[in-house]
Amino acid sequence: MITLGTARAPPGEADTGRLEVGETRDGSPVRLPVAVINGASDGKTLYMQAVSDGDELNGLGVVSRVVPRIDPATLSGAVLVVGIVNYFGFQVAEHRNPIDDRKMNRGYPGDPEGTTSERIAHATFQTAKEADLVLDLHQGSTSRMINETRVRCGLRHHLHGDCLELAKVFGCGHVLDIKGPDGQLARAGPDQGVPTIDPELGGCVGWDEESIRYGVEGVFNVLRYYGFLDGDVDVEPQTRARGFDQYGSPAGGLVRFETDLGERVSVGDTLFEVTDVFGSRKARVTADESGVFWRTRRLPQVAAGEYVCSVGTNVDTY
Incomplete structure (x- = not known):
């Protein structure tokens, strides 16, 4: 049995539920939407999350298309998903968490007794750090941007090669290979020994179907290449900027x-x-x-x- 919040799935099954991460100003619980897809056979664990920034919705578009397409009967290992990380920002379509005016993707690995953003980061990181691979789905906010993938651990990190390989497999065509700011999940994950990348799926208001297609294809590339699903992956050269x-x-x-x-x-x-x-x-x-x-x-x-x-x-x- 694999659990994430209230989602519980035995081998060969999937479930959705909620992960409690704190309380709103009226004392109501904050519960993030989560999914667990537990494969029929053993294998690696992939953790994936979206909407760390409240106005970046292309990752949510990817999640909503990928999760229904993964058949747990044909999956080896498990896929764990947090569909919306920045609960407060998502509600009001704002980039930052309006409760503490924090950018969510600067708070990892989090603090269980910190601000609302730090508490959410802590709760989600407890799952991310136990995975074998992490995809943190983003976009270039509401600016116009190419579809790209970011490797944020830095060139000298001992997992740089693994993160770079994961970015190449995801296959947006472009990779930004620059050490990111402290507090990014794509920095904190490798520090815990977990290859982590930050796909930046274009940039738009709302969501963009072309960028979402890049993301869906990227997730399935990862699932096939790393043995979660059967199938071959044509790993193509990427244009990298440092x-x-x-x-x-x-x-x-x-x-x-x-x-x-x-x-x-x-x-x-x-x-x-x-x-x-x-x-x-x-x-x-x-x-x-x-x-x-x-x-x-x-x-x-x-x-x-x-x-x-x-x-x-x-x-x-x-």
């Missing part, structure tokens, strides 16, 4: 992008122009380094100094 340049606007006005997401750029290529409201150019911004046009703001209006776009740099293929 640097990340961000560009702000030198002037206020309207942004016109001259480069499309995913395109290669060279030093001196125009990334964007800024015009006034009547279309006259006020500024032109070019690439400082060669790389891949990775991410952009969604709205065209911009203030002087405000974030506009990012370029993945130090690019190779692995």
